[in-house]
Amino acid sequence: MNSNNFIKILIAIPIIVFIISCNDDTSPPPPIIPNEEELITTLNYTLISQSGDDTVVLSFQDLDGDGGNAPKVSTGELLRNTSYNGSITLLNEQESPAENITLEIEEEALEHQFFFSSNSDSLSMQYADQDSLGNPIGLLSTLMTKGPDAAKINIILRHEPDKKGLGVSDGDITNAGGETDIEVSFDITIK
Amino acid sequence: MRQTLKFLSTLPLSRLALFSAIFYIHSLCAQDCDLTIRATLLDKETRSPLEGALVYVKGHNTFFAISDSQGAFIIDNLCPKKYHLQISHVGCKEEVFYVSIESDTGITFYLNHKIHGLEGFKLKRKKRKTALESTTLVPNNYANSTNKDLGKLLENISGVGTLKNGNTLSKPIIHGMFGNRLAIVNQGVVHSGQQWGIDHAPEIDPLMAGKITLVKGVAAVEYQSSSLGSLVLLESNKISDEPHIHGEARTYFETNGRSKGVNMQVHQNLKGIKWRLMGTFKNGGDNKTPSYFLKNTGHQQNNTSFQLEKNFGKNFSSDLFISSFDSKMGILRGSHLGNLTDLTQAMHRDVPFYTDSFFSSELTAPSQKVHHVLLKFHSKWILGKRLVLDASFFRQQNHRKEFDVRRGGRSETPALSLRNYTNYWEIKSKSIIGDKWVFKNGIQATEIKNTNLPETGILPLIPDYFTNKFGFFSMVQYSSSETFVNMGGRIDWEDRRVASISRTYPRKLVRYDKEFFSASIHGGVSHMIQENIQIQYNVGLVSRNPEVNELYSFGLHQGVSGIEDGNPNLGHETSMKSSLSLQTEIAKKIGFKVLVYNQNIKNFIFLEPENEFRLSIRGAFPVFKYNQTDAHIYGADAEMNYQLTKSFNLDATYSYLVGTDQTTGNPLIYMPPNNLYLQANYCINKLSSFRNILLKTNLRYVGKQNRYNKGQDFLAPPNAYFLLGFGANTDLFKNNYKMTIFLEVENLLNTIYRDYLNRQRYFADGLGTNVQFGFRILF
Numbered sequence: 001m002n003s004n005n006f007i008k009i010l011i012a013i014p015i016i017v018f019i020i021s022c023n024d025d026t027s028p029p030p031p032i033i034p035n036e037e038e039l040i041t042t043l044n045y046t047l048i049s050q051s052g053d054d055t056v057v058l059s060f061q062d063l064d065g066d067g068g069n070a071p072k073v074s075t076g077e078l079l080r081n082t083s084y085n086g087s088i089t090l091l092n093e094q095e096s097p098a099e100n101i102t103l104e105i106e107e108e109a110l111e112h113q114f115f116f117s118s119n120s121d122s123l124s125m126q127y128a129d130q131d132s133l134g135n136p137i138g139l140l141s142t143l144m145t146k147g148p149d150a151a152k153i154n155i156i157l158r159h160e161p162d163k164k165g166l167g168v169s170d171g172d173i174t175n176a177g178g179e180t181d182i183e184v185s186f187d188i189t190i191k
Numbered sequence: 192m193r194q195t196l197k198f199l200s201t202l203p204l205s206r207l208a209l210f211s212a213i214f215y216i217h218s219l220c221a222q223d224c225d226l227t228i229r230a231t232l233l234d235k236e237t238r239s240p241l242e243g244a245l246v247y248v249k250g251h252n253t254f255f256a257i258s259d260s261q262g263a264f265i266i267d268n269l270c271p272k273k274y275h276l277q278i279s280h281v282g283c284k285e286e287v288f289y290v291s292i293e294s295d296t297g298i299t300f301y302l303n304h305k306i307h308g309l310e311g312f313k314l315k316r317k318k319r320k321t322a323l324e325s326t327t328l329v330p331n332n333y334a335n336s337t338n339k340d341l342g343k344l345l346e347n348i349s350g351v352g353t354l355k356n357g358n359t360l361s362k363p364i365i366h367g368m369f370g371n372r373l374a375i376v377n378q379g380v381v382h383s384g385q386q387w388g389i390d391h392a393p394e395i396d397p398l399m400a401g402k403i404t405l406v407k408g409v410a411a412v413e414y415q416s417s418s419l420g421s422l423v424l425l426e427s428n429k430i431s432d433e434p435h436i437h438g439e440a441r442t443y444f445e446t447n448g449r450s451k452g453v454n455m456q457v458h459q460n461l462k463g464i465k466w467r468l469m470g471t472f473k474n475g476g477d478n479k480t481p482s483y484f485l486k487n488t489g490h491q492q493n494n495t496s497f498q499l500e501k502n503f504g505k506n507f508s509s510d511l512f513i514s515s516f517d518s519k520m521g522i523l524r525g526s527h528l529g530n531l532t533d534l535t536q537a538m539h540r541d542v543p544f545y546t547d548s549f550f551s552s553e554l555t556a557p558s559q560k561v562h563h564v565l566l567k568f569h570s571k572w573i574l575g576k577r578l579v580l581d582a583s584f585f586r587q588q589n590h591r592k593e594f595d596v597r598r599g600g601r602s603e604t605p606a607l608s609l610r611n612y613t614n615y616w617e618i619k620s621k622s623i624i625g626d627k628w629v630f631k632n633g634i635q636a637t638e639i640k641n642t643n644l645p646e647t648g649i650l651p652l653i654p655d656y657f658t659n660k661f662g663f664f665s666m667v668q669y670s671s672s673e674t675f676v677n678m679g680g681r682i683d684w685e686d687r688r689v690a691s692i693s694r695t696y697p698r699k700l701v702r703y704d705k706e707f708f709s710a711s712i713h714g715g716v717s718h719m720i721q722e723n724i725q726i727q728y729n730v731g732l733v734s735r736n737p738e739v740n741e742l743y744s745f746g747l748h749q750g751v752s753g754i755e756d757g758n759p760n761l762g763h764e765t766s767m768k769s770s771l772s773l774q775t776e777i778a779k780k781i782g783f784k785v786l787v788y789n790q791n792i793k794n795f796i797f798l799e800p801e802n803e804f805r806l807s808i809r810g811a812f813p814v815f816k817y818n819q820t821d822a823h824i825y826g827a828d829a830e831m832n833y834q835l836t837k838s839f840n841l842d843a844t845y846s847y848l849v850g851t852d853q854t855t856g857n858p859l860i861y862m863p864p865n866n867l868y869l870q871a872n873y874c875i876n877k878l879s880s881f882r883n884i885l886l887k888t889n890l891r892y893v894g895k896q897n898r899y900n901k902g903q904d905f906l907a908p909p910n911a912y913f914l915l916g917f918g919a920n921t922d923l924f925k926n927n928y929k930m931t932i933f934l935e936v937e938n939l940l941n942t943i944y945r946d947y948l949n950r951q952r953y954f955a956d957g958l959g960t961n962v963q964f965g966f967r968i969l970f
Binding site for chain 2: 036042
């Protein structure tokens with residue numbers, strides 16, 4: 001091949017590549033909607049009085065995840081001077097049927113802890129479960145009410161907290177660290 | 192001899208870094224080795240003699256010569272054979288010449304002499320042959336640049352800052368512009384990838400580039416970029432004509448983070464086909480502040496490149512460049528947060544969460560993995576003496592994965608996975624008219640395909656998009672002996688097709704198609720008033736299309752614990768920037784340069800905090816929305832070099848900048864605080880078998896960013912700080928190679944500080960003392 005032909009080929013390469021590329025679609029194909037399997041859309045805090053007479057379900061539901069539309073948050077009424085057994089269920093309701101995320105927390109109990117708090121002295125909460133090292137998880141809890149009041153119950157789920165931190169196993173979040181996976185708040189009244 | 196020395200002391204002192212007109216020759220050869228080279232060394236551009244250059248004859252023990260004031264040197268007692276002459280001069284790129292000696296020979300060598308040194312000894316600046324305001328670095332020439340990334344290499348230039356996230360993720364800020372507004376041009380193509388992210392470092396190994404030029408004025412006309420002014424240009428050097436395999440190897444170790452790395456490069460002219468192969472491999476573990484380790488701040492980087500050049504006859508040449516950049520970078524574990532409560536808590540701790548009391552080189556989530564491939568194919572056709580044509584094709588592939596700490600063993604699954612393919616075509620012509628005018632024209636096309644990979648299980652922050660751009664530029668350049676004028680303009684058309692997923696449930700496909708038309712013009716003039724005073728003026732009107740993240744990003748930005756809303760109604764930004772500089776030399780001892788600039792940006796796009804918190808199951812998040820305002824930035828850069836004695840000099844640079852949102856009167860955030868850098872250099876020519884010994888000590892002062900209103904950022908800017916540094920390097924010559932050894936200490940006093948432009952400052956202190964040492968061997 002003489003060098004003139006070679007030069008022609010060298011010039012032709014970019015032009016050919018250009019033409020090939022131009023034949024491509026100019027609009028992106030519809031994106032594959034990711035399966036948001038890690039998403040938690042719903043937290044249900046079920047409170048059953050120890051006598052079994054009263055059942056209250058506090059529910060926080062945010063179907064579209066972070067951002068988007070505002071979540072649906074329920075309120076509840078509790079009886080005064082009553083002890084309730086509390087249990088938390090976490091769901092991903094974007095899946096059908098809804099996926100139970102609670103199981104994931106149970107499996108990774110060492111890396112998770114719920115923290116409960118309230119702005120009212122008429123409410124107190126205690127852990128009723130333990131991980132394999134004897135530290136609390138918070139999927140199960142006990143809640144005690146006193147005199148009538150209007151109060152907020154705050155529930156926080158931390159991922160990878162320092163469960164050995166000062167006060168952490170007693171439910172004090174101050175030294176827990178970790179990332180917040182859930183932070184919800186319910187308005188309740190104590191009758 | 193005494194006379195010679197006396198004469199030398201009257202010479203431009205900056206050239207005396209390697210002073211002496213003496214040459215050293217050892218006679219080791221047999222009788223028939225009595226040939227002599229009488230050579231002259233000239234500056235390639237100005238043809239003026241280069242004095243004080245060190246000439247080294249490879250393959251023979253201590254064959255040395257040093258050029259005298261006429262650029263002349265003599266080497267005798269040579270045998271009739273082929274020799275490699277390695278010539279180095281302060282401020283020049285070191286070059287190796289291959290000469291064949293048969294009889295006494297007279298040769299003239301030309302060196303490229305337009306380089307601004309990294310290691311102190313910045314030469315008095317050369318009179319420029321362009322109206323562009325620029326500074327050039329040659330990282331490859333120095334032993335101590337192996338461990339530095341692009342941001343770090345540029346940070347000692349006045350007017351340049353570094354936006355960081357920790358120590359491993361950094362990007363340059365020039366005159367307050369970064370990310371989308373600052374173009375980084377690598378091997379002739381605008382670096383493509385996810386430049387919008389504040390924590391996305393450019394995926395470039397600066398060692399793969401032969402030289403780095405920073406253009407401060409308005410120079411974007413020649414490139415299809417979104418730059419509002421400044422440019423960083425990385426170019427590779429031509430491969431030398433050397434027929435044997437030669438190259439270099441360098442290595443380093445750092446005490447902070449226990450980082451280590453090697454860089455190797457080899458090149459050859461194999462029967463007309465020139466090739467060069469390079470590789471950089473580095474890694475390190477957790478960095479340390481003066482008082483604690485920064486957990487998960489290690490890094491790994493593996494980069495390779497291959498370059499080919501061939502001439503087809505005298506008038507046609509082609510070259511090929513392929514590079515691969517592969518890195519993994521850890522992000523401080525204690526800076527990974529769930530929501531605003533976590534952020535507030537993390538920011539008010541003295542020591543970050545998860546801090547360990549021991550060193551670790553483990554790299555886990557949160558982290559980033561990035562792979563970038565660049566392919567370049569370029570041909571040059573010289574059509575007679577007056578016309579040159581250039582045609583190029585570039586392909587870039589960028590794959591970015593970001594990992595968060597996730598539940599259910601998903602930390603190994605990226606939380607963000609973006610793939611970007613960019614193709615670029617360019618045809619340029621350069622015509623020379625008369626002896627004073629040069630015209631450049633070009634057509635360019637860019638095609639970008641940016642896709643989210645669905646593997647993340649998370650809704651993407653920015654949507655998928657395809658972009659096609661088509662542009663044309665035209666420039667004219669006039670040069671006479673005192674005056675240089677550049678003028679040019681470009682127009683671009685862009686068609687962008689976006690396919691995004693709705694935030695509302697059930698998810699739907701939402702498409703946006705948008706066309707943009709933009710135009711830029713620029714002009715510059717440089718004039719030599721007297722022999723030693725040069726002024727430059729640059730002005731440019733540039734428009735930038737809003738980027739995809741500014742228009743359509745939607746969702747939680749984990750790194751900043753905020754919800755970012757794009758604004759599909761944004762129009763383009765228009766910037767008017769002008770700069771004026773004066774460069775002078777006083778009594779051949781003081782080199783001085785000052786530059787002032789003013790930039791008005793109409794419809795400046797910025798992320799505005801809304802008075803709104805959006806509730807989600809993870810808690811409440813602040814909302815930020817992209818909006819437009821009018822911005823005004825002005826500032827000044829000053830550089831000074833003072834040659835006190837022939838072996839002692841001082842460098843100083845100072846940067847000052849003010850940025851204001853003109854609608855509200857508020858300061859702009861993330862603008863570099865005023866800063867000062869001082870360096871004292873001391874040079875010893877020879878000490879036993881060590882040559883070119885350079886000792887330096889430096890002081891960096893970074894002021895507090897006082898231009899800040901309460902509530903503009905999560906935390907108020909940190910206090911001002913001083914950092915002291917020290918460095919030393921020296922050359923050793925051996926039989927077949929030259930070795931440079933260096934030692935550098937950063938933050939010598941182990942000062943506790945936080946830097947305003949480092950996002951990690953919300954959570955942790957800056958780095959403590961770091962001792963670096965290593966060497967470079969040329970063979």
